[in-house]
Amino acid sequence: MDSKSSAHYQRLYRQRLREQGLVKKEVWIRPEHSVRLAALERKLRQPVEGLASMEEEGMHMPRLWTTAELHDALADVELLRTGRASMELLQGADPSLLLTLHEYGDLPLFAAVFGEQILVEALLWPQADVRDPAAFNEEVLRTHKLFPLSSIALETLADGRSGYLMFGALSAAASLADVVCEIETLADNVIKATEAYEDFLLVTVEESRA
Numbered sequence: 001m002d003s004k005s006s007a008h009y010q011r012l013y014r015q016r017l018r019e020q021g022l023v024k025k026e027v028w029i030r031p032e033h034s035v036r037l038a039a040l041e042r043k044l045r046q047p048v049e050g051l052a053s054m055e056e057e058g059m060h061m062p063r064l065w066t067t068a069e070l071h072d073a074l075a076d077v078e079l080l081r082t083g084r085a086s087m088e089l090l091q092g093a094d095p096s097l098l099l100t101l102h103e104y105g106d107l108p109l110f111a112a113v114f115g116e117q118i119l120v121e122a123l124l125w126p127q128a129d130v131r132d133p134a135a136f137n138e139e140v141l142r143t144h145k146l147f148p149l150s151s152i153a154l155e156t157l158a159d160g161r162s163g164y165l166m167f168g169a170l171s172a173a174a175s176l177a178d179v180v181c182e183i184e185t186l187a188d189n190v191i192k193a194t195e196a197y198e199d200f201l202l203v204t205v206e207e208s209r210a
Contacts, residue, residue: 020045038116064172065179067095067113073176074099079184101187109186111179113172120182121167122190127154128161129202136200140164146196147189149182166190 022045029037065073071089074097079085088098096112111120130136140152150168157163168186170178 064116065113065118065174067097067111070111070113070118070179071097074179077176077180079180085183099183101183104187104191107187107190109183111183116172117169118172118174118179118182119167119169120179120186121165122186123157124152124164124166124190124193124197125201126157126161126163130164130200131202132200136197139197139200143196147193149185150189150193152193166193 027037068089071087074080074087080087084101084103086100086102090096090098094112094114096110099109099111101107101109107122109120109122111118127133137154144150144152147166150166153165153167154162155165166186166189168182170182174182
């Protein structure tokens with residue numbers, strides 16, 4: 001397996017961009033326009049002859065979900081309509097969705113749109129619940145591929161503690177069906193991860209049931 005670091009590939013990537021005649025420009029924009037700028041940047045990498053089609057399309061940008069729009073659309077999918085899950089829109093500076101998966105023991109998931117991506121995440125457990133965090137972190141790095149479409153991260157929780165989250169990300173232009181698939185896949189992976197890593201926990205699943 002190639003052992004080169006990601007920095008090596010970053011240099012090659014930038015070199016290829018320069019070879020294509022592209023130049024790096026710094027711009028200053030309002031933060032709410034960052035998604036449009038990213039899409040525009042990709043289009044402006046096209047050759048000059050491709051600009052005509054851009055003008056004809058009116059610089060058409062892909063339709064991206066907002067959290068509120070995603071809430072309204074999810075309310076009508078089979079997962080919610082049949083009562084297998086329920087949902088609440090949490091208002092705030094960055095609105096999010098609280099999805100409760102009833103068939104997974106009322107597992108709570110959070111979903112939100114951030115720029116060009118949709119994040120769906122769930123708390124696995126606080127870091128304080130892990131017997132040996134260093135050994136657990138190594139085990140996660142070696143085995144996380146067992147959980148397709150999901151990753152595990154260590155983050156600071158709202159109460160200031162460190163905790164392990166499992167999350168999935170997809171494009172904010174993804175289809176509604178893909179969003180539902182991400183939600184159900186993440187819920188399934190959370191259960192599988194709990195079973196796979198329970199020996200690292202101070203209190204195992206079986207002990208908590210006792």
